[in-house]
Amino acid sequence: MKEDFLHYLWKFKKFDTLNLQTVRNESITIIRTGDYLELAGPDFFNAQIAIGDQKWAGNVEIHLKSSDWYVHGHENDAAYENVILHVVWEHDTDIYGKNNRQIPVLVLKDYVSSDLLSSYNALIIPKSWIFCEKSIGEIDEFVFKNWRERLFLERLERKSKFIYDLLEETNHDWEAVLFSLLAKNFGLNTNGNSFLQIAKSIPFSIIRKESFEVENLEAMLLGTSGLLNDEKEDVYFIDLKLRYYYLLNKYQLEKRHVDTVQFFKHRPDNFPTIRLSQLANLYHKHQNIFSKIIDLKSVKSVYDLLGVSASLYWQNHYQFDKKSIRKPKVLSKAFLDLIIINTIIPIQFAYSNMRNESISEDLIAFMNEVTPEKNAIIDKFDSFGISCENAFETQSLLELKNEYCNQKACLKCALGMNLLKSN
Template structure:
């Protein structure tokens, strides 16, 4: 038995409401169960009850056992002074207010039907992956569609938070914010934080001014991650090093590098040299990238914007001094899809919220136009016959698994509540 089940039972009145009595023998009439806050303090706020002949308005606290009141030290917390009813599964001790009056107790186990308990036990039995894995594909389609939309925006809200925080610290310099988060995405998991710090170390005004020469941008990016600290024979390396020295002098930048980048365990096309060159090409080719990505752009238009490749030197190199077979090294569609899912859509959501012009349907449509992501979690959902058609579906399902299934939050999940009803 878990408290969240008791919260569910109380909130939705899944018990015999006609014959309630406190353990002290007084009749209880539940007029309003109260507001389920899920915050610090009592579980339900501003409930309305009649106990015996007395009408009460106040808070309701729920525990597995009455003694949990003392286990959680509520007797010393003033926020519990207004509790009018203690709802428990098992009553094992009396609980008193500070004035020594006893708090009425409702022992729920006498009023919950065997069917409700059976549904809960069936849901809470451990399966091979998640509790509802066998039933998930058969829940009401309309309900599940609405729930996926809620999950999608929960995930989007979380992704938007650091974007909004950076916007606040930069005085709403949204071009700089976009640059920082695009840089992070170009760095992928291994170098993402390093690329992000590179972007933070460079005033965006310098990117704007130097963007007319991609070699200058490459010099800036390579210099900030220490790739110009070593000695190489390539003329291109020497040119970049010279440019970096000059730019640092010109803008009075400290000639320090953020952190060394990682090459280990990367496919060559994901080497930081290639990704930084592509990022430089992006900002060389699109001087007004911010406006292009925020003015109602479609997925196809985004693909065109990100139709870029590494600079000529890097088409025959992966590292300095070592020539390789010539390859264009363009951004792949799958990489651009990752940018759309993890950076562009969250960025647009955050920016539109900041200016009061949210268009959630357009963001959903963008992800519905992108192929589903491929990972172990999505593969598992597919194995249990859950339909996955787009990146919108995969983002919703990732939120479901990571925030609800993994934390056993079945009773805060629309699927779990639907299955309990059955």
């Protein structure tokens, strides 16, 4: 038994409300259950309850056991002085408030049907990967569709917090924010934090000024990453290194330490040398890319705008001093799909929010064009009969698994609530 189930029971009155009594045999009539705000303090605010012949207005606190009142120290907390009813599953001790007033107690288990309790137990008892894995495929498609939209927007809201933090750090320079966000996502999971540190270490004003000469941009990015620290005979390496130290001196910058970029376990096309060169070429090609990114509305428009490759040197190199078979190092459609998911859609969402504009439907339509992601979580949902046709659906399932299933928040999940009601 979990307290969130008791919250669910009280909020939706999922119990026999006709013959309620306190543990002292006083009749209870619920006029208003109160507001479930999930804030510090009592669980439900501004409730209205008649106990015996007296009508009360105040707050309701819910616990598994009456003694939890003392375990949590509520008797000495002024926030709980206005509690008019203590709702519990089991009553094991009388409860008194700060002013030594005995607080009425309702034992909820006496009024909950065995069928509902069985449905709850069937929902939340872990079986393996998620609690409802045997039932999730039976959920009404309309319910699932609406919940997917909410999950997708919640995911964007979470991602926006990082963008707003960057906005504060850059004095509300959206171009600089986009540069940091792109850098992070060009680094993927392994090098994302290192690339973000690189972007933050270079004042964006320098990126703007040097964007007309791609070798200078590449020198700044590779130099800041530490990839130019060694001594090599490679002509291109030497040229970039000279440019890097010239730019440090020109702008009176100090060398910054960033986390070491990783080559291990990466496919060669994802080596940090290649990705940083591609990022440099992107900013060489587009000096004011934010205004272009913010207006993108289709996958094709992204492919057209961001269709860049690494510099000529990297066509037959993956690392300095090591020649390879010539291959154009263009940004692949699969990689650009990830940029749409993790950069373009989140920054469009955050920017529209800052301008008090709603573009949720446009973003969902955009994501419906993007190829669905492939990973272990999506494969597992597919085994339960939940297939995905686009990235909008995969993103919503990732949010479901990480923020609801993993947190055992079934009673905050529309799917869990639907299964509980249907059972």
